[in-house]
Amino acid sequence: MAEKKKAASIWDVARLAGVSHQTVSRVVNGSPRVADPTRAKVMTAIAELGYRPNRLARTLAGGAPQSVTVLTADTSLYGVEASLRGIEKAARAVGWSVSISVLDPADTFTDDDIISRLPRAGEPTIIIAHDEPGMRARQALLDAQPQAMVAVGPYTADELEKSPWLVGMDDGEAAGQATRYLLEMGHHTVHHLAIPTSSDKTQGGKTHRADGWAAALQLAGREQPDMIMSGWTIAEAFEAVQPLIEDRSVTAILCGNDDLALGALRAAHQAGRDVPGDLSIVGFDNAPFTAYTTPAITTVNQDFLGLGRGAFELLRHKLDGSTSRPAPCWPDPELIVRETSGPPPRR
Structure with a gap:
């Protein structure tokens, strides 16, 4: 042989x-x-x-590292899952492997615990930082190994332009766009069913989406109702939105993500409120299911796949300059108008 x-x-x-x-x-x-x-x-x-x-x-051979660890808190959320797919596709295209470590918000962990999640010291890392664990991980890794870390998340355009290690989308401006759309439809004001806030003190206890909503109302000279806080899930949104659904003067709700919009849609159906005849509901993220609900959900589309690819390209740029630096702020979000939004009811 x-x-x-x-x-x-x-x-x-x-x-x-x-x-x-x-x-x-x-x-x-x-x-x-x-x-x-x-x-x-x-x-x-x-x-x-x-x-x-x-x-x-x-x-x-001493070449560039060929693996990346992604730290995130919840892979079940559409934005996180789609960003992970973008990272994995970009990494696989150049022969890198990807490992994922989930930081459970229910767990108690120190900065050392976060760093110990990496397979080895200095492991290139991408952090999907949209909530408290993600923000903590971002700071811990920024202090420990800034040259091998990139963070993905919702940031203002100013934050993205100033930082060499952030990539994201200005979803505050996107929320403002959705709010202005509802006001232009004739709604007196827009209520906000909000996703949980992070621990990032620069946001003043609100998400950028909530900031964008509030800024649009203020600029239009409209009443700013109190935010209704929800968890991340459909069930939590269904419970949290009840006061708004029961109030017949409420004609428009901007939701912090599409799961919250689905919870609000179910609550409206159960309460006998027609959508969009009595109540307009707008979601956020353009999760795949939003086009197939009855009625289909108006929402804000965000390019999470592209965001994941951009994060990986930025990481390689920081490590060895093998790619050009991508634009920090991914393409502008787009309002997708479907069937859950319309003018307010005639009184």
Whole structure:
């Protein structure tokens, strides 16, 4: 039986090309810090030898890290799940692996506990920081290893422009857009069923979505009702929204996400309030189910897949400059008008 041919190694490529194995690693990892003639020699050697780089070989060669850890608090939320898919797709395209560590909001953990979630010290990390655990993880990793950390979340355009380690969408402006739409439809004011706040003190105890809603009402000179606080789930929203549903003077509700909108829609149906005839409901995020409810939910579309890809590209840019720095603020959110919104009822 013929002896199986040994696979070419990174050192074989380096010898044939007449370069160091570090240079081969830079070429394999797409680093811009290689002269074009040298890159051509390495690529020719790779083709001639049939070299196929693997994660272990890259690590032994001292190349860029080939794995990333994502810290997040709730993978069941649509925005988080879609962002994770974006990260994973971008990572897989360049041969990286992705591990996920969930920070349960019900658990008590220290900064050391957060850092211990990483497989090894300095592991490249992306934090999906939309809630209290995420914000805590963001600060802990920023203090410990700022060059290997990127945070994804809802930030203002100003925050995104100033920071080298944030990527996100200005959902405060998106909430303002949805609020203005409802006011332009003729509603006297818009009530807000809010997602939980984070511990980020710069937000003054409100989410950016709540800030955008409040700013739009203030600019229009309209009454700003008290926010109704909800948890993240449909069941929590169903319970929390009852006072608004029972108040027949309430004609428009902006919800902090689409799960909350679904809870509000169910509560309105149970109370005998027609949507949108008696009550307009607008969600946030454009989760896939929103197009298939009855009636279909008006919502704010956000490019979470693109956001995940942008986070991974920013991480690689910070680590070794192998990609150009992506724009910090992903494309502007878009209001998707469907069947749960319309003008207020005639009195």
